[in-house]
Amino acid sequence: MTERQVIRTLIVEIPSAPGSFAKVATAIGNVGGDIGDIKTIKIGTLSTVRDITVVCEDDDELNAVVSEVEALGNGVKILAVTDDVLKAHEGGKIHMKSKTDVRSLSDLRRVYTPGVANVCEEIQRHPEKARYFTSIGNTVAIVTDGTAVLGLGNIGPVAGMPVMEGKAVLFDQFAGISGVPVLLDTSDPDKVVETVKHIHQSYGAILLEDIGSPHCFEIEERLKAELPIPVMHDDQHGTAVVTLASFLTACKAAEIDPAKAVVGQIGLGAAGIAICRMLMAYGVKDVFGIDLNEEAVNRLKGYGGKTMDSLNDLMDTCDIVIATTGVQGLIKPEMVKKGQVILALSNPHPEIRPEDALEAGAAFAADGRLVNNVLGFPGIFRGALNAEAKEITYAMLIAAAEAIVDNTRPGDLVPNALNPAVHQAVAEAVERVASIKAK
Ligand SMILES: NC(=O)C1=CN([C@@H]2O[C@H](COP(=O)(O)OP(=O)(O)OC[C@H]3O[C@@H](n4cnc5c(N)ncnc54)[C@H](O)[C@@H]3O)[C@@H](O)[C@H]2O)C=CC1
Ligand SMILES: CC(=O)C(=O)O
Ligand SMILES: [Mg+2]
The missing domain is CATH 3.40.50.10380 (Malic enzyme, N-terminal domain)
Incomplete structure (x- = not known):
């Protein structure tokens, strides 16, 4: 059976006494559940009700979590187990919404016929105005x-x-x-x-x-x-931008000269080959890649990369290992070298869990939830649209990566994707470079 990540919310009633919640948290952790968000729903004199989001490897682990918490007894009760992920998708997540209210006949005539005809003719005469009078831009x-x-x-x-x-x-x-x-x-x-x-x-x-x-x-x-x-x-360039940013930050923290870093890329598909190309274009000389597919390996060689005989050789040789194979658990803890940087970027499951890589001796480890192209693509497109750019160039992508590095707090590998300032900074950097080129 394929393992899947199961995210559920347990609605738990817990006695209102110091230490009660800690017992529940320990019970969840004892059987391997990860605790996500915790929301207090009701605070009573005798009991408190909390939504506790738990992340489990599979249904068996979820069932074990539920049994372990129920076994606590002494007033701890699971009131319900809900699936927030499926619930959040009911009816889809997006909706096309009008920016204009139509409340009167004059609104109707302005927004639709006959008023709209003038705008159509204006765009027919001056096609470039579509950018201002429609949502296209x-x-x-x-x-x-x-x-x-x-x-x-x-x-x-x-x-x-x-x-x-x-x-x-x-x-x-x-x-x-x-x-x-x-x-x-x-x-x-x-x-x-x-x-x-x-x-x-x-x-x-x-x-x-x-x-x-x-x-x-x-x-x-x-x-x-x-x-x-x-x-x-x-998947190619958004991922490469964010990976370059995390690579530069990791090199700085681990005192590795980026140009001299020995990088090993596992998986040379869309994401992997673009990561290799971007690192090489940035000046990294030793980029090694492996893939089960010979055509993919030859593609890397065509771009100036090198290959290795096996996954074990790559793990033994490289300072920085990046994986984009889609294969959960491909990197075993015993393969990790002390002080290595491991970016296991496959979603929804990484090639090795960051906590396992760190425990095995890695200096830095992250997965695809953290090093994710969400840090790049919104700002890259915002910047390109703002500049009315005709293309997204390599220089724009490098500017995006550098903006991500500049917005990374000391000790972190990448910024928090929820921080709007990061996307703003990426957009500004991309727009600036695009505008220089346009002049
Ligand atoms: N964190 C992030 O922002 C991103 C993560 N990804 C993840 O990267 C993974 C790959 O995505 P794509 O590159 O778009 O797919 P893809 O299908 O283009 O590439 C996957 C490559 O991995 C190779 N591969 C598979 N098993 C392998 C193994 N055991 N050893 C060596 N190579 C192996 C395949 O032959 C293929 O060339 C996915 O899990 C995806 O979620 C992709 C884009 C962004
Ligand atoms: C994040 C993303 O684009 C992927 O995993 O395919
Ligand atoms: Mg993708």
């Missing part, structure tokens, strides 16, 4: 064929929709951008390019998401060459 298509959805593989575009809606939520919250999922029922590069070209006029930019390798490379290259608006495959 603030709307990004989130295009997927569903072939590499997180590390879940080729689950199809409709099953991938919750991820695309998630990206749209993040676009809205962190960058004020309307993200519109576009689900394609083809992965054929000719058809994808043709389709996106036919619909591109609705959007200010195109974000390609969870399109698997190798077809993602041709699709992105062709769309970049053929469309007059920014196109970026987030």
Whole structure:
């Protein structure tokens, strides 16, 4: 059975006495549950009710958590176990909303016919004005064929929709951008390019998401060459930006010269190859990569990277190990070298849990929840749209990575993705570079 991460909220009644909550927390931890958010629902003289979010490896572990907490007795009661994740997806996560109220006939005539006709004619005369009189300039298509959805593989575009809606939520919250999922029922590069070209006029930019390798490379290259608006495959470049930022921060903290760091990349698909290319372009000389797929390894060699014979060799040799294979648990604790930096970036499950890597001697360890392209893509697109850029260049991506580094607090690997200042800083840095180029 495939292991899956199970997130549930336990609604627990606990006696209002010092130490009672600690017993519940210990019971959850005893059987491997991780505690997430805790919300106090009711404080009574005799008992307190709390929502405790727990993260478990699978249903068996969740059942063990529930039994362990119930076994405490002495007034500790589980009132309910709820699935907040499924609940948060009921009816979908996004909704197209009007910015204008229509309350009177004159509103109606202004917003719709006949008033709207003047605006149409103005745009017909001056097409560039569409950017000001429509939402096009603030709307990004989130295009997927569903072939590499997180590390879940080729689950199809409709099953991938919750991820695309998630990206749209993040676009809205962190960058004020309307993200519109576009689900394609083809992965054929000719058809994808043709389709996106036919619909591109609705959007200010195109974000390609969870399109698997190798077809993602041709699709992105062709769309970049053929469309007059920014196109970026987030799994490649959004991930590479955030990984470069965490790499630079880790090098500084571990006193490693980035140019002399020996980097090992496990998995050379969309994310992996882009990470290697960005590190090499930034001046890192020793970038080694491995993949089960020979074509992927040859692609890396074509870009100037090197390969190794095995995962064990890579783990033995490299100071900094980055993994994007989608394979949970691929890196065993006994493979970790003392002082190594381990970025196990696969979602939803990393190649090694950061706590296990640290316990095995790693100097720094993070997973894909922390080092995540959410730190990059909202600000990158905001900056590109603000600058009315025609493309997202390497210089813009480097500026984004440096802005992320500048916003990282001492002791942290990356900034908190919930901090709006980070997205603002990325957007400003990207816009500045894009505007310089445009002059
Ligand atoms: N943290 C983040 O921001 C991001 C994380 N990712 C994660 O990276 C993973 C891969 O995503 P993509 O690159 O888009 O997929 P992909 O399908 O393009 O690439 C995966 C690559 O890993 C290779 N691979 C699989 N098993 C392997 C093994 N045992 N040893 C060596 N290589 C192996 C495959 O041959 C393939 O080349 C996913 O789990 C995804 O969630 C992707 C983008 C962003
Ligand atoms: C974060 C992301 O884009 C992925 O895991 O595919
Ligand atoms: Mg993705």
